[in-house]
Amino acid sequence: MAQIIIKNLRKDFGDFTAVKASSFTIEDGEFFMLLGPSGCGKTTTLRMIAGLELPTSGEIFIDGEEVSQKRASQRDIAFVFQMFALYPHMNVRQNISYPLKSQGMPRAQIKAKVAEVAKILGIEDILSKPVGGLSGGDRQRVALGRAIVREPKAFMMDEPLGALDAEFREHMSEELRALHDRMGATTVYVTHDQLEAMQMGDKIVVMNHGSVEQFGVPQQIYDWPASLFVADFIGSPPMNFLHFNGAVGEGDSKVSLSGQVFDIPQQLQAASGDLVFGVRPEHVSLNDASAYKGKVLAIEYLGTTQVITIESANGVLKARVASADMVEVGQQVGLVFNPRTISLFDKSTGAALLSDANKGVLDHG
Amino acid sequence: MSGFSVTEPSQRQKWIAGLLVITYAMVTLMPLLWIIATGFKSPEDAISYPPKVLFEPSLEGYVNLFSSRTRITTGMQESLQPAETWYEQVARDSGTIIVGPSRYGQRFLNSVVIGFGSTFLAIVFGTMAAYAFSRFKVPIKDDLLFFILSTRMMPPIAVAIPIFLMFRQLGLNDTQLGMILLYTAVNLSLSVWLLKGFIDEIPFEYEEAALIDGYTRFQAFYKVVLPQAATGIASTAIFCLIFAWNEYAFAVLLTSGNAQTAPPFIPTIIGVGGQDWPAVAAGATIFLIPVMIFTILLRKHLLRGITFGAVRK
């Protein structure tokens, strides 16, 4: 088991830079999520860690050893492919034992190991079946079996649930997480599904256009996004952005929006010009006493809560409120924002402005 | 059964389809049956008119094929010891005695060595070249592939003379090695193109999985890629063998004695006194057998190979 440190990792494909100067640390035993939209360089990053792709520059440390230019076979890492890549000409048992054969392990020992792994994964009864006819879930388990049988230093998984249907994904993700908790092996998991990342990950790195936008534990990333991109990518519905032109000074704990003054966490960074006031939908509440008004555009009923779309002077926003709140489309409502949850962003750079509240999260990143 | 199914053909459609297939098979198989039957006819039956469908089988054609004989008079025949073997007896019955083996056996052996040898080489080199073209960044890849294909565009006649001159310089004229090299070169274009198609179909992830599992690139190639390309290799091998086995033009021009293959030899089988059609037919029949066996052995692969891509699981 191992700690993985990525330093200034970069990958160019010809003129195109797929991964730009990425740095982050994966602690020993962590379930680590690489999250980002399609084409942002997640797979490329994972493949560089595994040794399937050589970085253009930068360093990768696995267990303290710099491995960026080493062969995949020398890194002692297992990789679970999106389409599983089970060897089609072998049966389940042969697939799982294949990595052990390359190490020249004696037959009897291989047999014992395969049996042990099959037991953990609950696939003892399909060991002698060809992989061709297996269901998606069983293929997934065989692919996992082939990965864990070697007891590698770390697991790389590239959207391992992507090939499964929605219903089964949920089940498999629980199974995967349980397996991880049981074995405690460092796991790097690629996904573009922010919900999956939030649910399963100990830590998340959010990537966009080849760069790391933010890295940290799910709750912190959700509460204190480092950039407009992260704020928008994570959460459904995502964070609301109220655009305004104004200024905040260092030490300010109020900001003025369309003539209304709102309490915000104390700012540690001054900024002026085009700014963005960010608030999560669940921190917006309706109160007719408020002078900041908006018009209800739509109502989405979700059982215990409802999501209300409101047009305000600073743009459209969504509020997640209790279903009991009575509102109607077209109604004028007063809006209140929970002051301790507000993030301000500089619109031109997209970066969050440092405040008393988010400094703990953003400082280390 | 009532109603109809969208996917299942009706009983009548099945009958019509069956009838069509049988008719087609009869038309295409007729020459083959004719050849096989003629091989077992006596020379007189072979040329009788109208043709005999039912005839008394005779092994004369086969005996004639494998032996050289000389005609003897009835008087001489009576003075001889009784024939020791069945084939001597067959020869005597037609008024000849066997004076030695014919050259057919040796020509046939040449065909086997040259046909299978060149197929083997075309497959070995073809697989490796196709793998490289499929997996690696090869500079001017498309041009190279086109060039390889273009080597097959010229008719053999057009290149036979330069090849003849080259072979003479190199001492390869009328040698098995020369013919093996020539057929390998011609077949390589086919095998590289076909096999590249098959290898392209094999997802790269399998090899990457093997690399991660601790295998070298070459091990990944022959333990993971080769078994999966088996279908393609088998069908390519059949095409290569069929070409090399049936090739006539180069064989006529570049071989005469030593390395002559069966195709140019068979038409030269002429009996003592008159065309010996049964012997020619026997030669053709035996000539068909190896390709037939090879194809039957690999037919499971062949069928899957030809429909590859269309029915990928």
Ligand SMILES: Nc1ncnc2c1ncn2[C@@H]1O[C@H](COP(=O)(O)OP(=O)(O)OP(=O)(O)O)[C@@H](O)[C@H]1O
């Ligand atoms: N071998 C390659 N050659 C050229 N460009 C590549 C290569 N591999 C990836 N890219 C490009 O690099 C970018 C990042 O690709 P990558 O596969 O890492 O994205 P991803 O985040 O995994 O996306 P997805 O969610 O779609 O899998 C993409 O724009 C892709 O087109």
Ligand SMILES: [Mg+2]
């Ligand atoms: Mg990807």
